[in-house]
Amino acid sequence: MLQNYLPIMIFLGVGVLVGVMPIVMGWMIAPNKPDSAKLSPYECGFDAFEDARMKFDVRYYLVAILFIIFDLEIAFLFPWATVLEEIGEYGFLSMMLFLGLLAVGFIYEWLKGALEWE
Amino acid sequence: MSELLNNAVSLVREALWDPLPGWFQLGLVDLGYILAILLPLLLAVAYLTFAERKLIGYMQVRIGPNRVGPRGWLQPIADALKLLLKEIIIPTNANKFLFVIAPMLSIAPSLAAWAVIPFTDTMVLANIDASLLYILALTSVGVYGVIIAGWASNSKYAFLGAMRSAAQIVSYEIAMGFALVGVLMAAGSLNLHQIVLAQQGGFHQWYFIPLFPLFLVYFLSGVAETNRSPFDVAEGESEIVAGFHVEYSGMAFAIFFLAEYANMILIATLTVIMFLGGWYAPVETSFTIFPPIIWLLVKVAFVLFFFLWFRATFPRYRYDKIMRLGWKIFIPVTLIWIVVIGIATFYTPLGHLFH
Numbered sequence: 001m002l003q004n005y006l007p008i009m010i011f012l013g014v015g016v017l018v019g020v021m022p023i024v025m026g027w028m029i030a031p032n033k034p035d036s037a038k039l040s041p042y043e044c045g046f047d048a049f050e051d052a053r054m055k056f057d058v059r060y061y062l063v064a065i066l067f068i069i070f071d072l073e074i075a076f077l078f079p080w081a082t083v084l085e086e087i088g089e090y091g092f093l094s095m096m097l098f099l100g101l102l103a104v105g106f107i108y109e110w111l112k113g114a115l116e117w118e
Numbered sequence: 119m120s121e122l123l124n125n126a127v128s129l130v131r132e133a134l135w136d137p138l139p140g141w142f143q144l145g146l147v148d149l150g151y152i153l154a155i156l157l158p159l160l161l162a163v164a165y166l167t168f169a170e171r172k173l174i175g176y177m178q179v180r181i182g183p184n185r186v187g188p189r190g191w192l193q194p195i196a197d198a199l200k201l202l203l204k205e206i207i208i209p210t211n212a213n214k215f216l217f218v219i220a221p222m223l224s225i226a227p228s229l230a231a232w233a234v235i236p237f238t239d240t241m242v243l244a245n246i247d248a249s250l251l252y253i254l255a256l257t258s259v260g261v262y263g264v265i266i267a268g269w270a271s272n273s274k275y276a277f278l279g280a281m282r283s284a285a286q287i288v289s290y291e292i293a294m295g296f297a298l299v300g301v302l303m304a305a306g307s308l309n310l311h312q313i314v315l316a317q318q319g320g321f322h323q324w325y326f327i328p329l330f331p332l333f334l335v336y337f338l339s340g341v342a343e344t345n346r347s348p349f350d351v352a353e354g355e356s357e358i359v360a361g362f363h364v365e366y367s368g369m370a371f372a373i374f375f376l377a378e379y380a381n382m383i384l385i386a387t388l389t390v391i392m393f394l395g396g397w398y399a400p401v402e403t404s405f406t407i408f409p410p411i412i413w414l415l416v417k418v419a420f421v422l423f424f425f426l427w428f429r430a431t432f433p434r435y436r437y438d439k440i441m442r443l444g445w446k447i448f449i450p451v452t453l454i455w456i457v458v459i460g461i462a463t464f465y466t467p468l469g470h471l472f473h
Contacts, residue, residue: 006141007148007244008233008252014152015229018160019222019373023206026369030205039210041273042364053272060285063441067288070449074295077456078251081302089464096457103453115445117438 062114073102151243155232163379164194170426177430204368209272212365216270221366221373224263227256228380235387236311238397238410249310250298253388257343260381261287264345267374268362279361282351282437289444290339296452297336300329301392303459304472314396316473324395328472331455333393335448337421340385342444344378346425348432349440386421390414394421 080087080095109115135143168183168190175182183190208217234249236242246252261284268280304325305313317324326333342349345361363374390396394417397410408416435443463469 003144004244004246006144007152008230008246010145010148011152011233011243012226012230014149014156015226016222018156018229018376019225022202022369022373023218023221026202026204026206026372030203030368032205034207036210038207041209041211041271042275042359053269053277054274056277056281060281063285063289067292070292071295074254074292074299077296077299078302078308081299082306082308084303084460084463085306092460092464096460099453099457106449110446115441117441 059114059117066109066114069102069105073099148243152233155235155243156229159229159232159380159383160376162383163376164198166379166383166422167197167375168194169422170429173423173426174430177427198372201368201372206368206370207365209365211272213270213272216266217365218370220263220267220270221370221377222263223266224260224377225373225380227259228377228384231256231384234310235384236314236391236396237414239311239315241411242311245309245311247307247309250302250308250313253310254295254298257381257384258291260343260377261291263374263377264362267366271362271365273365275359275364276362279364283345283362286345286349286351286437286440286444287343289441290342290448293335293444293448293452294339294343296449296456297329297332297339298392300332300452300456300459301325303456303463304329306473310391314391314398317395318398320398320402321395321400324393324398326393329393329455329459331451333389335452336393337385337389337424339444339448340389341425341428342440344381344385344425346378346382347429348435350434351437351440382425383418383422386418386425387414389421390417 076098077095080091084091138146171193172182172190183193186192186196208214231253233244234242234246234252236245264287265280265284268276268278268283271277301313302308305316307313307316363371366374397414399407399410399413459472462472
């Protein structure tokens with residue numbers, strides 16, 4: 001059983017290698033003549049006059065929080081959907097109750113305008 | 119003569135192969151299979167870029183690349199060589215470690231996800247029961263590459279692109295996850311192999327018919343997840359230059375490019391496996407016209423064509439509309455369809471339609 005996971009581990013390693021090797025090759029083959037203008041952040045030719053890590057819209061943060069809630073919900077739904085045949089009507093109704101609660105939360109956030117971007 | 123050859127082979131085997139420990143032998147065999155998946159995949163990625171440029175060229179009544187090699191067929195190789203010879207720039211204000219690690223974070227998951235893809239009934243590298251969960255986990259890791267690249271670059275465009283792109287990917291991930299739950303309810307298994315087996319018996323058994331809304335949501339979310347046009351505000355070359363990878367050059371940029379296209383092929387393959395019957399022929403016949411793997415590849419190519427077609431046809435969506443589509447349309451649609459499947463299964467005689 002666990003043996004099936006060995007190729008996955010190797011594949012992950014190979015995947016990282018595919019990312020590393022071209023960069024190392026590029027490093028060795030490509031020219032490397034840095035100067036201060038080349039290494040400055042790209043801003044359409046202007047000098048950057050402040051750090052790029054600036055304030056950003058709080059809605060991005062809100063989306064991230066909402067994502068966590070919904071992603072957890074999906075994590076709950078996955079095993080439930082897999083064994084739905086076995087747990088039958090009782091399991092279905094229990095999950096509907098849970099989904100109903102989440103739907104209330106979803107409608108609340110919708111009406112509060114958390115999903116608005118203008 | 120052949121006896122001599124056999125002797126030589128067995129001698130080499132005894133000297134080099136047999137003394138290796140068992141786990142190492144297993145690992146080597148797996149490595150061989152992995153290369154058998156990876157090399158065609160990378161070739162497919164290279165020629166997908168070519169197909170894209172050609173197709174969009176024809177759709178816009180141009181010819182597309184036709185200079186390098188016969189009819190331009192060597193163009194992807196020329197592109198790769200050119201990128202290899204370009205300087206890799208690391209901006210002064212960048213976080214160097216994060217800057218270098220970001221491309222690897224985006225390519226590794228988009229390749230490693232292929233470990234569990236069933237190509238035919240017998241051709242699957244790792245036939246694990248949690249394969250769909252594994253796919254979902256790995257495709258979620260891809261967003262780290264984007265956000266780390268944008269943050270580490272310390273450039274305004276990169277930062278804006280990363281914020282937009284992360285929020286967009288994360289939003290569509292939810293719709294995608296819910297669509298998968300619908301597939302799970304229909305197939306009753308997390309194993310991709312089992313999901314395809316459940317669709318045996320002609321195209322009317324494929325899940326795109328009973329789960330049509332989920333099929334659409336899944337595919338369109340896939341387009342949004344890979345930051346493809348018309349949802350490519352993360353790149354938005356007319357507003358924020360190239361988005362999160364604006365500071366990347368040379369091979370470091372090529373890795374991002376590779377990851378994007380590998381992800382496209384992955385999404386197309388998953389769409390085929392979960393909704394379009396995987397390796398099965400559309401009509402069941404007693405004889406086989408094409409081997410199953412050809413059917414899979416043809417279907418994947420068909421789905422990929424839509425990715426390219428979208429890019430040639432649709433103008434870029436506005437960002438607020440993208441978020442609206444993801445949260446206010448896709449999520450409710452998938453939730454409702456999950457309930458519909460459940461009710462149909464337990465309370466109506468129509469349940470068999472969904473299984």
